[in-house]
Amino acid sequence: MAPMAFVPKHNQVGFLKKPEGSAGFEQIVDFLKGTHIRYALEHNPTIYVSVIKQFWQTVTVITLDNGEQELKATIDTDEYTISESSVRNKLKLADENGITEFTNAEIFEGMANLGYPIDNTFTFWKKHFTPNWKFMVHHILHCISSKSGGWDQFGSKLATALICLSTGRTYNFSKMIFEAMVANVTSQKKFLMYPRFLSMVLEAKPVNTNLYLAYRLTKKIFGNMNRGFAGVYRPLLANMIAGHDENQGEPHEEPVESQPPPNASVPSTSQPTTEPHPDQELETETELHGSSSDFVHTPPT
DSSP: OOOOOOOTTTTOBOOOOOOTTOTTOHHHHHHHHTSTTHHHHHOOOOOBHHHHHHHHHHOEEEEOTTSOEEEEEEETTEEEEEOHHHHHHHTTOOOTTOBOOOOHHHHHHHHHHTTOOOOSOSOEEGGGSOHHHHHHHHHIIIIISOOSSOTTEEOHHHHHHHHHHHTTOOBOHHHHHHHHHHHHHTOTTOOOOOHHHHHHHHOOOOSOOOBOOOEEEOTHHHHHHHTTOOSOOOOOOHHHHTTOGGGTTSOOOOOOOOOOOTTOOOOOTTSOSOOOOTTOOOOTTEEESSOTTTOOOOOOO
C-alpha cells in the first residue's frame, strides 16, 4: 500500500468575506455566516504533521455495547478517542437531532427547487449551478466533505446536506464526518483525512512540532465561480436571505493572514512546504496560510 498522503484540496479553510470583486455573492456569504457550519468552514487550527500521521497510522474502530462506534489512536504514547459527539462538540455543529437522509423522491424534488436540472441520477454536478449556488457547493465539497478528488461532482449525502441548508433544516454533518473517518480506516484509498477537524477534536501537543499548512480559499474564488457562466441567474431561496439584508452595506474587507503560534517550532526552510497528493493540483483560488518560508512539512522524527 502506498504511503498515506495529505490532499491539499481536502478540508480547506473557507472564505466568508466580501472584498472587492465579490459583487453578486454578498447574500450567499451572509447566509453561510449565519449557518451552524460556519465554525467548521472557517476555523483554522494549528495542525501538526505528526498528530495527523500518527492518528491514521494507529487508529482502530471500537464498537461499544450500545452499538455506537469510537475511533482510538495513539499519539506519542498517549491514547486518544474520537466519537460522533466529540466531533459535534469541537466543531460546534449542534446537529445531534439533524437529518441524515432523504428519500430518492425528496432528493430529486429538493434539488429541482434549487434550480438543478434533474436527470434521475444520483451524481450531481457543480457546473449546473449558478455562481452564487456554486459558491456554497464548493465550500461544502472542499471544506467539509470527505472527498479526496472528483471535485466537480457529489452524491446523495451532500445533496441532502445542500437541501437542508437552503431550506432551513439541520443536516447531521457530525455523523457524516465521523462515518467518513470510520470508513477511511479500512479504505484501500486511505489518506490523511480531515487534518483541520482532527486537530480541532484531538487538541494534541506532539513531541514533533512540524506544521502542516491548511490550504484556504481566497477572494479568487469569486472570479472562478463566475468563469464561463452564461446561463440564467438563479437567486437564493427567500428564507436564505431573510434577516441578512442589514449586512449588505457593510464595508468590503480583505482577508487577514493567519500567523503561526508563537511557541511553534520553526524547522529548516530547506524542506518542501507541503506534501501534496500525487493526483492533485491546487486550484487558483487556493493559497497557503502563512509564509512558505516559515513552515515545513516533513514526517515526524
